[in-house]
Amino acid sequence: MRATSQSGKRVSFRLRENMQLYLIMLPVLLHIFIFSYIPMYGIVIAFQNYYPGKPFFSFESANWVGLQHFIDFFNGPYFGRLMRNTFLLSFYTLVFGFWVPILFALLLNELKSGIFKKFVQTASYLPHFISNVVVAGMVLSFINADGIINALVHLFGGETTVALNTEPGYFPVIYTITNIWKSFGWSSILYLASMSNVDPHMYEAAKMDGANRFKQMLHITLPSIRPTIFILLIFAIGNLLSANSEFILLIYNPMVYETADVIGTYLYRDGLLGGNFSSGTAVGLFISLINFSLLYIANTLSRKYSDYALW
Structure with missing residues (x-):
């Protein structure tokens, strides 16, 4: 009883001590609960032939079909193309784009001129704030027959x-280069924040030992x-099957479906425009489960081999 009482007092003390932090977190937690958890009850329509206006949980009026929508998607004519394109576009972005903000942050951290450093930082962040609609318009104007790319080809x-x-x-x-350009500056913020916590005395000690700036970056900063x-x-x-569907929708066309059509664009055409809400929910649930599985596997391997993990 005494141990339970002491434990309750410690919890109560921590609540009072951190009350301001909990109040700051409250709006974010409410937002997540309202927009991320409450809508999850709609997953049940993946196992129904649902039409707007029908109740979700009625066993009398709801037309339950079990796993039929999943089976139809797996056996459909577009399954292989959608999975291949979604994975490859995300994989290209990961392989060619993941290291870019790291390298950029390392180089930016070595700049000594404060004014120039701030200018470069600001310029690299700006593409993140440009709307996908604007970026798509720019890309399409560059790559069409009379665009700047063909003009440069003719120039040379x-x-x-x-x-x-x-x-x-x-x-x-085109997709990979545009995504890297749009996101590398914003993605470098976390790396720059981590570098700011490095003890300056470590650089001074390395300099006294004869390490040049490259070796300091390699053995201390990195x-x-x-x-x-x-x-x-x-x-x-964990996002390997979550390509930037919004951007793809703005720049693709039926002539490039072979390499551009991904699961997100298919869900838009079939689920929203086609009114197949149950089928679209089933496909979305399937992809979410795969992404979670990839996240869990990556986290497990990282914890096992590097001691860094989400949980």
Whole structure:
């Protein structure tokens, strides 16, 4: 009884001591609960033939079909293409884009000029705040037949005009480069914040031992941001089947479906425009389960081999 009483007093003391922090967190927790957890009851329509206006949980009026929508998606003509394109576009972004903000943050951290450093930081952040609609318009104007890319090709002696927005083979390159350009500056913020916590005396000691700036970056700065790298890598692996569907919808067309059509765009066409809400929910649930499985596997491997993990 005494141990239970003491434990209750400790909990009560911690609540009083951290009350201001809990109040700051309250709006965020309410937002997550209202917009992320309450709507989860709608998952049940993945196992029904649902039409707007029907009750979700009525066993009398609801048409329950079990796993039929999942089976139809697996056996559908687009399953292989959708899975391949979604994985490849996300994989290209991970492989070619994950290290860019790390390298950028390392180089930016070495700049000594405060004014120039702030200018470069601001310039790198700006693309993140540009709307996908604006970016898509810019990209389409660059890659069409009379765009700047073909103009540069002609300037350097090329004679062939290629409408890149109609060539399936170019779409992964265009998508990957645009995503990297738009996100690398914003993604570097966490790495720069981690570098700011490095003890300056470590650099001074390394300098006294004869280490140049490159060796200091390699042996002090980079290891200091290793936990951040691993955590963000886990999140990135957990999103391997979550391509930027909003941006793809704005720049793709039926001529590039072969390499551009992903699960998100298919859900938009079939689930929303086609009114197949149950089928769309089933596909979304399937992808969410795969992403969670990838996240769990990545977290387990990271905890086992690097001691850095989400839980």
